[in-house]
Amino acid sequence: MNKPIMITRSAMPPMEEYIEKMKELWDSRYLTNSGKFHKEFEEALIKYLDVSNVSLFTNGHMGLELTLEAMNLSGEVITTPFTFASTTQAIVRNNLTPVFCDVKEDDYTIDEGKIEELITDKTCAIVPVHVYGNVCNVYEIERIAKKHNLKVIYDAAHAFGIKVNGKSVLDFGDASMVSLHATKVFHAIEGGLVVLQDEDLKVKLDKIKNFGFLTEELVDEIGSHARMNEFQSIMGLCNLNHVSEEILKRKKLTERYRENLRGIEGIKVMEEVEGVENNYTYFPVLIDEEKFGLNRDDVYDILLNNNIFSRRYFYKLTSDFECYENKFKKYETPIANKIAKSVLTLPLHGDLSIDDIDKVCDVLCRINKNLSKEKQENL
Numbered sequence: 001m002n003k004p005i006m007i008t009r010s011a012m013p014p015m016e017e018y019i020e021k022m023k024e025l026w027d028s029r030y031l032t033n034s035g036k037f038h039k040e041f042e043e044a045l046i047k048y049l050d051v052s053n054v055s056l057f058t059n060g061h062m063g064l065e066l067t068l069e070a071m072n073l074s075g076e077v078i079t080t081p082f083t084f085a086s087t088t089q090a091i092v093r094n095n096l097t098p099v100f101c102d103v104k105e106d107d108y109t110i111d112e113g114k115i116e117e118l119i120t121d122k123t124c125a126i127v128p129v130h131v132y133g134n135v136c137n138v139y140e141i142e143r144i145a146k147k148h149n150l151k152v153i154y155d156a157a158h159a160f161g162i163k164v165n166g167k168s169v170l171d172f173g174d175a176s177m178v179s180l181h182a183t184k185v186f187h188a189i190e191g192g193l194v195v196l197q198d199e200d201l202k203v204k205l206d207k208i209k210n211f212g213f214l215t216e217e218l219v220d221e222i223g224s225h226a227r228m229n230e231f232q233s234i235m236g237l238c239n240l241n242h243v244s245e246e247i248l249k250r251k252k253l254t255e256r257y258r259e260n261l262r263g264i265e266g267i268k269v270m271e272e273v274e275g276v277e278n279n280y281t282y283f284p285v286l287i288d289e290e291k292f293g294l295n296r297d298d299v300y301d302i303l304l305n306n307n308i309f310s311r312r313y314f315y316k317l318t319s320d321f322e323c324y325e326n327k328f329k330k331y332e333t334p335i336a337n338k339i340a341k342s343v344l345t346l347p348l349h350g351d352l353s354i355d356d357i358d359k360v361c362d363v364l365c366r367i368n369k370n371l372s373k374e375k376q377e378n379l
């Protein structure tokens, strides 16, 4: 059997770099509670991402959930169902009602043209997702939000370091949450960061993630507990030194995927978007059963039989989760439905080689019923 080709593999800094900082931790015994490395990491991120305020969390989800809480929202939130569980759960756990807007056929982000028809007098916010690092139409969303006086909180879990027309994508909306989970392009073992436009909100959020403490004796927020510890901060700091390399490696692999798969009947690949500096965090493809000759689940199984691990990401839609049954109004999202049934993310991480990518593509080409004989013979 071939060596397995994994869907992802956490990027690690050279061990010596981590140990070097660890030594300091061993001496100080200051393991958590907004220590030295936490502070350093926050400052380094502000610089790297070119944003004003960053608050770190033990994971991305708690960052999102507590940001919504800090904004004192009530009523309805317009969002999309084509996302990870976290987005919708964060909304629902704040006693807010999710209103599911469809996504766009070309990049799977919220269809900004369908937002306004979903706005009611109860709407308080929009929570769009930069899904796979595909940038939402941030300009149009900003216009709509201003017009209707709505907050915008981006689930930017996949959007670390992405720029649009030279500006950090995290600098749009009132807040953006980035996940620093081990499976993401940039990680701190687990972790999350929230970029906030309003400095007062950053101060409030820093309290909420720390039991509501303002000072040792003064507790003036009803707080929770979701701080990032020093081990995570050190991993983040070390990985930050190497994240550009990781992104560059993934870019080259992505380009190879595109070259190999472009024009193959029944497989849709994402292309580069003008003005966007991407982070190549995932490589999703859509399998069109009619044209390809096999459906997405068949392809998943065949890849697995070849020791290649892909992922049905995202399937199913969060609006179809059992825990929401009969709780919220149903919204028609035909495009999201279609994409959830046909999407497959292929292996992508910095430790893969061009040869690995070719292997994945060879399997896809070989099983494509519509590929010409001539092309198949050349494989």
Ligand SMILES: *Cc1c(COP(=O)(O)O)cnc(C)c1O
Pocket (backbone or CB within 6 Å): 059, 060, 061, 062, 083, 084, 086, 087, 129, 155, 157, 158, 179, 180, 181, 190, 191, 192
């Ligand atoms: C990973 C992810 C999250 C949650 O991040 P954690 O750091 O794992 O809590 C939220 N939204 C999306 C879209 C994600 O992919």
